[in-house]
């Protein structure tokens with residue numbers, strides 16, 4: 142996969158040289174290039190922002206440097222390859238989820254446009270639609286200072302799904318959000334630590350019981366921390382023991398969906 146990131150702070154992306162993503166780049170699994178937006182300005186001060194039309198606080202990123210930078214990135218792509226995806230980090234974008242990461246990991250090129258200040262002149266997104274599939278994308282319901290932190294998170298989430306990046310691909314299967322639930326708690330040696338014992342079932346060697354315990358822990362943890370996820374969970378084919386586990390947590394299965402009992 143090729144990833145291009147355009148930013149006024151290219152050095153902000155330096156962590157992408159480390160750890161698994163850095164190794165993936167060294168191994169040629171990920172071709173990641175960072176571009177300095179100021180290289181695409183034409184004035185002596187390398188200006189990338191200006192005051193907002195209509196007044197108000199803050200500055201807005203000027204359209205022309207963005208058009209120049211994105212044109213240069215698009216020009217490196219063979220015409221027959223079609224439009225690459227342009228991700229524009231924004232708190233006003235669609236929510237970036239694990240499902241989005243899986244979907245984007247299938248693309249052959251992703252371009253990220255890191256906004257700063259009050260964001261990028263809206264016309265850039267309209268113009269870019271002729272050359273890219275434009276997707277404004279939010280990391281969550283809070284406001285960051287710039288798109289770079291969002292890009293670090295998204296590139297890591299997408300990059301680790303690329304074939305060969307994570308050593309044991311099975312470790313991706315049971316993670317939080319892979320099946321719409323949070324992951325079960327995990328433990329390592331020693332089995333007894335500061336008067337706290339690892340749950341006995343994990344030492345039993347009974348794989349069926351361990352799998353069931355882990356599933357039920359997923360249900361318990363998700364009900365406790367993220368009940369919103371349970372509303373989306375497909376409970377239609379749950380075995381009886383799992384329905385009982387949900388019943389103990391105050392949820393009944395109605396038409397294949399989990400419904401919290403009013404008294405729970």
Ligand code: SAM
Nearest residue numbers: 230231232256260279280284285286287288291
């Ligand atoms: N005025 C904008 C608004 O209210 O929607 C916020 C601008 S924010 C200070 C500057 C930049 O940070 C945005 O253009 C975007 O690139 C990035 N950013 C901020 N919060 C984000 C979030 N939750 N997800 C993704 N990017 C975010």
